[in-house]
Amino acid sequence: MPSTLAVEAHGLVKTYPGRRGRPPVQALDGLDLAVPAGTVHGLLGPNGAGKTTTTKVLTTLSAATAGTAKVAGHDVSRDADAVRRAIGYVSQGTGADPLLTPRENLVMAARLRGAGRAAADERARELLARMGLHDEAGRRTSTLSGGTRRKLDVALGLVDAPRVLFLDEPTTGLDPEARASMWQEIRSLAADDEVTVLLTTHYLEEADRLADAVSIVDHGRVVATGSPVALKADIGAASLEDVYLHHAGRAWDAEAIR
Numbered sequence: 200m201p202s203t204l205a206v207e208a209h210g211l212v213k214t215y216p217g218r219r220g221r222p223p224v225q226a227l228d229g230l231d232l233a234v235p236a237g238t239v240h241g242l243l244g245p246n247g248a249g250k251t252t253t254t255k256v257l258t259t260l261s262a263a264t265a266g267t268a269k270v271a272g273h274d275v276s277r278d279a280d281a282v283r284r285a286i287g288y289v290s291q292g293t294g295a296d297p298l299l300t301p302r303e304n305l306v307m308a309a310r311l312r313g314a315g316r317a318a319a320d321e322r323a324r325e326l327l328a329r330m331g332l333h334d335e336a337g338r339r340t341s342t343l344s345g346g347t348r349r350k351l352d353v354a355l356g357l358v359d360a361p362r363v364l365f366l367d368e369p370t371t372g373l374d375p376e377a378r379a380s381m382w383q384e385i386r387s388l389a390a391d392d393e394v395t396v397l398l399t400t401h402y403l404e405e406a407d408r409l410a411d412a413v414s415i416v417d418h419g420r421v422v423a424t425g426s427p428v429a430l431k432a433d434i435g436a437a438s439l440e441d442v443y444l445h446h447a448g449r450a451w452d453a454e455a456i457r
């Protein structure tokens with residue numbers, strides 16, 4: 200039986216209008232994506248490739264100019280409310296209040312989503328344990344390490360028990376140990392809780408270790424997609440970095456020559 204797709208996009212186009220006399224920006228140029236439920240999918244690609252724009256369209260924060268997409272079975276433009284109820288989103292920047300503790304941040308987020316006091320306390324407790332934040336739960340967020348803060352961001356994305364979680368660069372700036380610890384949490388979200396995770400990253404080793412499949416985005420299109428093992432085998436590459444340079448590098452080279 201074919202697995203259900205938690206995320207599917209067909210021919211997404213996003214054109215940002217040009218401002219102050221500048222030409223419009225074609226951020227997405229016919230992007231396709233298929234992510235089976237319960238898997239971790241990595242979006243890779245150079246700065247400006249369209250990864251964040253893709254995430255924004257799929258999370259209903261931004262409307263596509265053309266193309267269609269479904270998340271958790273709901274159309275992002277026709278059923279935006281249903282999509283929002285099914286997803287969590289951790290943006291490229293932080294979402295936590297620096298003046299509150301992790302526990303207070305989580306309780307506040309749960310209460311904003313309609314939970315009563317007791318239910319919000321309980322949800323915060325679960326998520327602190329889930330993300331290994333127990334020891335730091337009562338410290339002011341501004342005093343926490345980058346890795347701990349980023350875990351709190353992910354915990355905030357999980358408040359509503361989403362079926363699909365979008366993580367935009369969850370490990371940027373983290374040291375190797377914090378990164379490995381984050382990988383473990385993300386992996387267990389998919390394996391134990393059947394959450395589908397779509398994450399963008401610039402760390403190819405991270406994608407190689409963590410993702411069931413990756414899509415390499417360049418100039419608003421997917422130029423290669425598949426499991427890291429299959430992508431490496433296709434071109435006889437030793438590492439995902441070589442795969443990345445093989446595919447994404449072509450467009451750079453072509454542009455440099457023009």
Ligand SMILES: Nc1ncnc2c1ncn2[C@@H]1O[C@H](COP(=O)(O)OP(=O)(O)OP(=O)(O)O)[C@@H](O)[C@H]1O
Pocket residue numbers: 215216224225226244245246247248249250251252253
């Ligand atoms: N609100 C906006 N208005 C105009 N142009 C935008 C806007 N947001 C993004 N862009 C442009 O769209 C293109 C894709 O940007 P996007 O942020 O999706 O890239 P990215 O792959 O996430 O890059 P990075 O790796 O740097 O995060 C870039 O050329 C960017 O400058």
Ligand SMILES: [Mg+2]
Pocket residue numbers: 250251252291367
């Ligand atoms: Mg981005």
